[in-house]
Amino acid sequence: MxxxxxxxxxxxxxxxxxxxxxxxxxxxxxxxxxxxxxxxxxxxxxxxxxxxxxxxxxxxxxxxxxxxxxxxxxxxxxxxxxxxxxxxxxxxxxxxxxxxxxxxxxxxxxxxxxxxxxxxxxxxxxxxxxxxxxxxxxxxxxxxxxxxxxxxxxxxxxxxxxxxxxxxxxxxxxxxxxxxxxxxxxxxxxxxxxxxxxxxxxxxxxxxxxxxxxxxxxxxxxxxxxxxxxxxxxxxxxxxxxxxxxxxxxxxxxxxxxLGGLEAVQKMNQEKAQLLYDAIDESALFKGVAAKEDRSMMNVCFVTGDADLDAKFAKEATAAGLTNLKGHRSVGGLRASIYNAMPRKGVEALIAFMKDFEVQNR
Ligand SMILES: Cc1ncc(COP(=O)(O)O)c(C=O)c1O
Structure with missing residues (x-):
């Protein structure tokens, strides 16, 4: 696999x-x-x-x-x-x-x-x-x-x-x-x-x-x-x-x-987080959970507003090779943890999947 x-x-x-x-x-x-x-x-x-x-x-x-x-x-x-x-x-x-x-x-x-x-x-x-x-x-x-x-x-x-x-x-x-x-x-x-x-x-x-x-x-x-x-x-x-x-x-x-030390790592992380938060903010289906000014660069929490749809998203994403997007069991929703080792390509793949899911589930 x-x-x-x-x-x-x-x-x-x-x-x-x-x-x-x-x-x-x-x-x-x-x-x-x-x-x-x-x-x-x-x-x-x-x-x-x-x-x-x-x-x-x-x-x-x-x-x-x-x-x-x-x-x-x-x-x-x-x-x-x-x-x-x-x-x-x-x-x-x-x-x-x-x-x-x-x-x-x-x-x-x-x-x-x-x-x-x-x-x-x-x-x-x-x-x-x-x-x-x-x-x-x-x-x-x-x-x-x-x-x-x-x-x-x-x-x-x-x-x-x-x-x-x-x-x-x-x-x-x-x-x-x-x-x-x-x-x-x-x-x-x-x-x-x-x-x-x-x-x-x-x-x-x-x-x-x-x-x-x-x-x-x-x-x-x-x-x-x-x-x-x-x-x-x-x-x-x-x-x-x-x-x-x-x-x-x-x-x-x-x-x-x-990779160039923590300044270089921070730059990559900022870019990845920005991409994902922008996609969430532009979406009519997904909504960010945390206040914008306090958003984490590492753990991006979002919801569709419908727990069943969140579950469907996580399930279908897993089948598409994007795993562990279910939110923490205590709060539900969705969460993408985009730590240092998550390549930009992974974030881009997630965004493409979100866009597709939104079209399919409008
Ligand atoms: C911010 C933070 N602190 C502490 C812990 C607890 O870590 P551990 O499971 O190693 O006890 C976690 C675990 O996810 C965490 O996210």
């Missing part, structure tokens, strides 16, 4: 040159006589893989020296607990959350199990169809950090501008926008991202944390594996890491560098 255009929100499409390289390395990684999957994480070969991956990521993102880069496990959802445990539990025990959709809501709810996690802005009353006004947030005097999800995967919302945190540490979940555009890391205390959208196979979370925020020792009630210090001290090799997944991330980092 030919490869399909996979619009899944994650696990998601990966660059074909990376998949081809992984296939070529599978039986014998660089003369080791084994695949990376079979390799000891204590071997010089794997040390080379993880060191190179970190160096390439630092280079791509321009990560300052005073930030640690961690390759962790447990699902990005585990960071919803790890962040308050590490950044607040042994301090004031207070954090302010900007709730803009499912993922920041989950993060706030999880944090509330451990600390006083206050909601300072929310888009809930409008079904998360746009971002709340964050120009003058009622931040808590004693907040240890302010938290946001910079790109809400389910609702297709993106912060084009960061909120003013009035000097408070900013924590960002960048899972579904990681490496899709340049970011100024120094504006954040901590960035976390599950890699299964833009970077690699599920099983790794990347945490980029300013060194002074890493706990100095044990914290009462916090498991060793949840303490960032453990992983900073051991350079992400405290226990057995997901070696192959980290290797895959490393291949993607190299690939993005070859």
């Amino acid at each position: 030919p490869r399909v255009y996979n619009f899944s929100a994650g696990p998601a499409i990966l660059p074909e040159p990376v998949l081809a390289q992984a296939a070529a390395d599978m039986m014998d990684y660089q003369g080791c006589g084994m695949s990376v999957m079979e390799m000891s994480h204590r071997s010089p070969a794997f040390q080379g893989i993880i060191d190179t991956a970190e160096a390439d990521l630092r280079d791509l993102m321009g990560i300052p020296e005073n930030y640690d880069v961690l390759f962790l496990q447990g699902g990005d959802s585990l960071q919803f607990a790890a962040v308050p445990m590490n950044l607040a539990l042994a301090k004031h025990g207070v954090a302010d959350y900007i709730v803009t959709g499912q993922w920041s809501k989950k993060a706030q709810q999880e944090a509330a199990r451990f600390i006083d996690a206050r909601i300072v802005a929310t888009g809930a009353e409008d079904n998360f169809s746009h971002l709340p006004d964050c120009s003058d947030l009622p931040l808590s005097e004693d907040a240890d950090y302010v938290y946001l999800c910079q790109n809400e995967t389910v609702h297709g919302l993106r912060f084009a501008q960061l909120p003013d945190t009035k000097g408070k540490v900013l924590v960002s979940d960048q899972s579904s926008m990681f490496l899709s555009e340049p970011v100024d890391v120094s504006q954040f205390g901590l960035i976390h991202a599950g890699v299964q959208k833009n970077v690699g196979p599920a099983g790794v979370q990347i945490v980029i944390v300013r060194h002074d925020l890493v706990p100095e020792g044990d914290i009462d009630g916090v498991p060793v594996m949840m303490n960032y210090k453990t992983h900073v001290d051991k350079k992400s090799l405290y226990n057995t890491p997901p070696c192959w997944n980290i290797y895959m991330c490393g291949l993607v980092f190299k690939h993005l560098k070859e």
Whole structure:
């Protein structure tokens, strides 16, 4: 079967040159006589893989020296607990959350199990169809950090501008926008991202944390594996890491560098998103879900206004080799995730299919 255009929100499409390289390395990684999957994480070969991956990521993102880069496990959802445990539990025990959709809501709810996690802005009353006004947030005097999800995967919302945190540490979940555009890391205390959208196979979370925020020792009630210090001290090799997944991330980092870095990647992503949003705006059948000024470049949510027709669209699109266009189960509708690895041709094929579907279903 030919490869399909996979619009899944994650696990998601990966660059074909990376998949081809992984296939070529599978039986014998660089003369080791084994695949990376079979390799000891204590071997010089794997040390080379993880060191190179970190160096390439630092280079791509321009990560300052005073930030640690961690390759962790447990699902990005585990960071919803790890962040308050590490950044607040042994301090004031207070954090302010900007709730803009499912993922920041989950993060706030999880944090509330451990600390006083206050909601300072929310888009809930409008079904998360746009971002709340964050120009003058009622931040808590004693907040240890302010938290946001910079790109809400389910609702297709993106912060084009960061909120003013009035000097408070900013924590960002960048899972579904990681490496899709340049970011100024120094504006954040901590960035976390599950890699299964833009970077690699599920099983790794990347945490980029300013060194002074890493706990100095044990914290009462916090498991060793949840303490960032453990992983900073051991350079992400405290226990057995997901070696192959980290290797895959490393291949993607190299690939993005070859494409010209994050400015070049952003340009491609802007063009793809513009094409698709223009097609939606020009259509008499399809309607965008997110407010125009808050639209995600990665997750494009749209509807026909008729749930049966949405289902028909997703089904017929799948048959035409355009897969995973069904919206998230919690909101319905349609969603095209157009991550870095989605070629422009894939977006063009989707637009052509939408136009045809509109004619057939008028
Ligand atoms: C923005 C965002 N944050 C967190 C998560 C949770 O990631 P995981 O499934 O790895 O726990 C997701 C998953 O889709 C997501 O989109």
